[in-house]
Structures are given as C-alpha cells and as structure tokens.
Amino acid sequence: MRFTDGYGRMSFALARNMARALCVVGLLLMLGCDHGHEAGASTTAISAEAAPAVPPASSPALGGYCPVELVERGRLVTGDPALTLQYQGQAYQLSSPTARKTFAQAPQRYVPPFSTYDPVQFSIEGTRTPGSVDLFVLHKDRAWFFLNENNRRKFLLSPDPYISRALSGQK
Numbered sequence: 001m002r003f004t005d006g007y008g009r010m011s012f013a014l015a016r017n018m019a020r021a022l023c024v025v026g027l028l029l030m031l032g033c034d035h036g037h038e039a040g041a042s043t044t045a046i047s048a049e050a051a052p053a054v055p056p057a058s059s060p061a062l063g064g065y066c067p068v069e070l071v072e073r074g075r076l077v078t079g080d081p082a083l084t085l086q087y088q089g090q091a092y093q094l095s096s097p098t099a100r101k102t103f104a105q106a107p108q109r110y111v112p113p114f115s116t117y118d119p120v121q122f123s124i125e126g127t128r129t130p131g132s133v134d135l136f137v138l139h140k141d142r143a144w145f146f147l148n149e150n151n152r153r154k155f156l157l158s159p160d161p162y163i164s165r166a167l168s169g170q171k
Contacts, residue, residue, distance in 0.1 A: 060084065063133040066095035067110035067143075068102050074138050087111060112143045119144055119166035120151035139163070 060079065062070065069077035079093025083100045086092075087107040094100040103110050114122075118131040131145030135152050138144075139159050146152040155162050 060093045061090035062092065062112075062116065064093050065133060066099055067092055067112075068099040069095050070136070070143050071110050071138065071141060072102075076133065109141075112145065113163075114144065114166045116145040117166070118147040118151055119162040120154050121147050123162050123165045 060081070061067075064079050064081075066077045066079040069075050077095045079095050079099075081093055083094040083097065084091050085094065085100060085103055085107070087103075088111065090111075092103060092107070092111075094103055115128075116130050116133060117128040121127070121129040121131075129147055131147050131151075133145060135146040135149065136143050137146070137152060137155055137159070139155075144155060144159075144163075146155065
C-alpha cells in the first residue's frame with residue numbers, strides 16, 4: 001500500500017484515516033473515556049505517576065529554616081513558605097529563589113545526614129531523639145543537631161565516633 005504519491009505528498013486515503021482517528025481520540029478525551037475504562041480512571045493513574053503523592057509535613061523541616069543558608073553560611077535564616085520544596089517526605093523552606101535553585105540541584109548536600117536527631121544521644125541511649133535546631137554544629141559541611149549543650153560539647157571534642165555510630169545505626 002502506498003502512502004504518498006510520486007511527489008512525497010500524503011495519499012488521500014491516509015489523510016482521511018488519520019483525520020478519523022483524531023476525531024475518535026478527541027471524542028474519547030471529551031467524554032472522559034479511555035478505551036473502555038471507567039471515565040477518569042487512567043487520568044488518576046497517570047497523575048499519580050507523574051507527580052508522586054508526598055504526605056504533607058505537619059511542620060516544615062528544620063523548623064522552617066533554610067538548609068542552604070545553614071550549610072553554606074552557618075546561619076539560621078527563616079525560609080519562605082512560598083519557596084518550599086519536598087525532599088524525602090519533608091518540606092524544606094528556602095530563603096530565596098537562588099537558595100531554592102541551589103537546593104533543588106543537590107538536596108542531599110543540604111539535608112542533615114541524621115535528620116535533626118542528636119548523634120550523641122543516639123550513642124548513649126540508642127534512641128533517635130530530636131535535637132534542637134538552635135543547637136547545631138557544622139562538621140565537614142554537614143549540619144548536626146543536639147538535645148542539649150552538653151551533647152554538643154561532647155560532639156565537638158570527638159565528632160567522628162558519634163557520626164559513625166549514628167550513620168551505622170549502632171549504639
């Protein structure tokens with residue numbers, strides 16, 4: 001079967017069949033049908049695949065402080081809720097469009113490796129106890145949080161054993 005004439009133009013039969021197919025597809029889309037499936041069923045599935053559902057965080061990660069400012073400058077700068085990005089089920093508020101772009105390019109660099117849990121408390125008790133966002137240490141460009149000043153001091157004296165225990169999950 002030939003689809004073009006001798007000049008490279010589409011044959012009338014092919015053009016007619018393509019027009020019919022487009023009309024049928026358009027009609028199905030307008031009616032919300034998808035090849036015999038329930039109306040809207042595949043649309044929901046496609047939407048779920050294109051944008052995975054992330055459960056909304058009850059409060060922003062890091063107490064709403066910008067993780068980029070924290071890691072890059074060692075400062076607690078309040079993030080803007082309008083510049084929030086989701087990463088690993090947490091909502092991170094960024095302080096500026098530049099910080100948002102920076103975070104989006106490499107979020108793993110800015111997310112604390114042990115969340116906001118206190119690595120010293122974990123080494124002592126074996127439990128993941130949230131630290132205070134106000135009590136943090138930057139060590140090797142990573143933020144670590146502490147339950148109290150005493151734990152923070154212990155960490156500063158010898159951080160590596162606490163980090164290894166926290167990241168290995170062993171007390």
